[in-house]
Amino acid sequence: MGKGSSSQVVGFRYRMGLHLVLCQGPVDAVQEIQAGERTAWGSDARTPLPLWHGMGTVWINSPNLFGGEQREGGVAGCCDVLPGDAGQVRNDYLVAQLGPQVPAFKGVLSLVARQVYYAANNPYIKPWAVRVRRFVAGWHGLPLRTDLIEVRGRDADGTQITIGMNPAHIIAQCLTDPDWGMGYPHSSIGASLWAAAATLAAEEFGLNLIWTRQQPIEAFITEVLDHIGAVLYLDPELGRFELKLLRDDYTVAELPVLGPDQIVSLERFERAQWGELVNEITVVYTQWQTGGEATLSVANLAAVHLQGGVINQRRDYPGVNHAPLASRLALRDLRVYGTPLARLSLSVAQGSLSRAPLPGDVFRLRWPRLGIEDLVLRVVGVDAGPLGSALWRIDAAEDVFGMQHSVINAVPPVAQEPGTAALPPALVLAVETPYWEIARALSRAELATVTDTDSALSALAAPADAQQSSWSLSTGARTDALTEVGQAEYAPILTLSAALPAAERDVIELPVSSVRLPHRLAAGDYAYLVDASGALREAVAVLAFDAIDSRITLARGVLDTTPQAHAAGTRLIGASRWLADENIERAPGESVFVSAIPRTWTAAGAPVRAANGAPLRLTGRQARPYPPGQIRINGQADPVDPLAGDLVLTWAHRDRTLQTAYLVQQHEGHIGPEPGTTYTVRCYDRDGALVRSISGVTDTSATWSAAQIATDAPGALGNQLTLEVLAVRAGLESWQAQRRTVQRPL
Structure with a gap:
């Protein structure tokens, strides 16, 4: 009998259909399709490509990419590259496989593989990757200088290559794109961005970056700025974004x-001292062919010898995939970070x-x-x-x-008159630090950690004369255990030549005397009014100060303070930039002794106790809600004539957490309030006795009726009445209350 032929299965070929959504579309060109980190279609060359290269249907013909059928096969078959433009229709292959409800996938770049051969003998899919280029596609209105948007250069052989996208255009699109960017109009882009684009193109400075939405767009822009060495800012006069490259471009x-x-x-x-500097920079950039990390190091050999060893710093530039550019950045950073x-x-x-x-x-x-x-x-x-x-x-x-x-030059010796001594300061004032100072000193993340049980201490000192150069702050729980915690400059001080009433209205050109350090007091500062005993009574905003004519204009009761009455001779001490911080975490209820050690250029004096720091008991000032503002009684601010009938007290909300940009004045409208804030109103008769209290008020008004007044303050006791209102939050009352006194008809 004859023997028939037989067959034997020696392996399998695997095919599949794929739909890979790659990125935001459309793009300028698809350059390369990789499978298993090997090129299946296209190439990894850096030569410039025409617009829409690789779009439409492409044929992948790499059946031996993984060793052929003797090993793991390869990739072969037809793929549709869908750019994602506005005119894109539904793909017929996807409709056939998934039904007529399948969308057109506009707005994204995607790849449709039509039952391609993707492996042999091994059914596992190797990772696919696609190299794309995008310069002009996807803009909502093309920007200026599109001729500079693709940064080109030449390689070592003189061949023209594409280095990347112009970083100025990357920033411009991040600012203006309405879908994934910040959505600003193109008119908000200043001319300096396009001037910077020309400079960056001349420098052959192109970047290749992917934004994955895992970081805020602002952080992505900052990353671009870090690459190119630049600052982006909003012009305060024109309201436009301007880009300033940090270059040697000035005379x-x-x-x-x-x-x-x-x-x-x-x-x-x-x-910086030499011990704080680096002498070697390692730049980590992206390898063009593989997309993996590559490193390059440069060192200052003289500094290595001087410092006795290598002090390295790593700098990551993922947007750079051109080795000559990475080398330039390494030298730039070594110069900046290795120089004192x-x-x-x-x-x-x-x-x-x-x-x-x-x-x-x-x-x-x-x-x-x-x-x-x-x-x-x-x-x-x-x-x-x-x-x-x-x-x-x-x-x-x-x-x-x-x-x-x-x-x-060498610092010249300071001429000192013989016998110049460190004199006791004219005033030393202990200050429980207000929320205003804490919020402006800390970052947003640091401020979020501050709680109602935190307190802080500061101090001010005014000089005895112009020869006093500075002073040192000392604090402690006992007078015999004070510790020096910092050094500060003296604050300006002056004396009011006239009395001030407890009124909301601004003080216009008040005469002053005994002015010391007048150049340190300016409009926009705030200051404290201090009585004869050294007690801090009120914070005021300096609206104008004329040192020649000795006159000052003030806004009353700023920050967490309220208008108080002040006698002539009250001292005003500047606070804005002259507060010395203790920088020690404290809690409400602590008592702290405060003193100042006066200094001249050559001598130090004996400690001088703060006028109000013997000791200063902390009350948790920074956590207390601000008192309300815009106080009105029967619609009047600071009424002078007697008021008959009901007394209707109204006010405006305040919020310490929102009042950190500028010094809010008494007459301004509602700000806030802080969540959970209520108000307490207290009513006093002519003798100062508390006769009525209204608590838990959530509105911005309270009424003391004529009938209630007749009962609460009968006869002559009702001829002069005082109303007090303060804010309450989480059991904490305002640091100061608003008080107004009114006359009643006889």
Whole structure:
């Protein structure tokens, strides 16, 4: 008999249909499709591609990608690349497989594999990846300078290559895209972004980044700025976003100069020491072919020798996948982080500059007291202060590009008159730190950890004369156990030449005397009014101060204080920038002794006890709700004529957590209130006896009727009445209450 033929199964081929949604669409081009980290279609070349390259239907023909049928097969078959544009229709393959209800998948880039051969002998799917490019596709209205949007350069062989997208355009789209960006109109983009785009294109500075929504869009923009070395800010005059590249693009001789004539105070000057610097930078960037991490290190060998070893810092630049650019960034960062640059904070009068300083601006500093004849600095932060402030507070750092122009002399000796002693301060004032100061000093995350059981302590000191340079704060639980906790500058002080009533209205051009350190008091500051015993009575906002004519204009009862009556001779001490913080966590109920140690350039004096710190008992001031504002009795602020009939007391809400941007004045409308706030109203007769109390009020008014008054304060006891209102939250009452006294007809 003959023997028939037979067959044997030696393996299997596997096919499948896929629909892979890749990213936001549309894109300019699809360059490469990978499977198992190998190129199945296209290439990983960096040469420029035409618009819409790789769109539509592509044929993958790599059956031996994983070793052929003898091993794990390969990939072969037809794939539809769906760009996701507005005119995209439903894919016929998806309709056939999933039914007519399948959407068109507009707005996303996706890949449809039509039963492609994807493996042999191994049914497991290897990971797929797609390399895409996007420059002009997907914009809602094309931006300016589209000719610069794709940054190109040349490789070592001189071949033109695509490096990445222009970072200025990345930032512009993040700001303007209405779907996934911040949604600002294109008119909000300033001309500096397009000027920066030209500079970045000339530098061959292109980035390749993916935003995955796992970080806020603001953090993504910050990441781009970190790559390119730039600051983005909102122009306060034009309301447009401006981009400032930190480059050597200025002429030193044309920079504005700030010196003793322009600077009100130099609050901080420091220079990093060699032990704090790095001498090697390792840049971690993205490898173009694989998408994995690559590293590159540069070192300052002289600094390594000087510091006795390598001090390395890692810098991550995931948007860079071009090795020459990564090398430039490593050298840039080594220069910045390995150089002992100076940092400082200063305040200047707003009239001393032609315009407001902006982030990234460059200026020259002249400060003979520190031996600085010429120092090129760059603005890193600007605080214009509250509304009406006459000062700009500038944080600046020495600019690495201007170091060769710096002129630093030896600090000249300070001339001292023989016998100059450290005199006791004219006033030492212990201050339980208000919420205003805490909120402005802490970050949002740090502020969230502050509770109602936290308290803090500060202090102010005014000098005996102009020879006193500074003072040191000492605190403790006992007078024989005081610890020095910090050094501070003296605060300005003056004396009121006229009495003030307990009234809401502003004090206009009040005459003053005995003014010390007048240059440290400016419009926009706040100050404390202190009585003869040294008690802190009221915080006021300085609206104007004329040191020549010795007159001051004030807004009454700011922060958590209320208008009080003050006699002539009451002292006013500036507080805004002169508070010395203890920086010790404390709790309500603690008692703390406070003293100041006066200092001159060459001597220190004996400790002087605070006038109100013997000891100061903490009350949890920062946690207490602000008292209400805009107090009205029968619709009148500070009524003078006798009021008959019912007394209707009204007020406006206040909220300490919302009142941190500027000094809110008494006459302003509702702010807040804090959740859980109620009000308590107390009524007093002519002799000051409490005759009625209304608590738990959630509205903004209370009425003391004529009938109630006749019963509560009969006869002459009702000729003069006092009403008091305060806020209550979580069992805590306002630090001060609002009190108004009115006359009644006889």
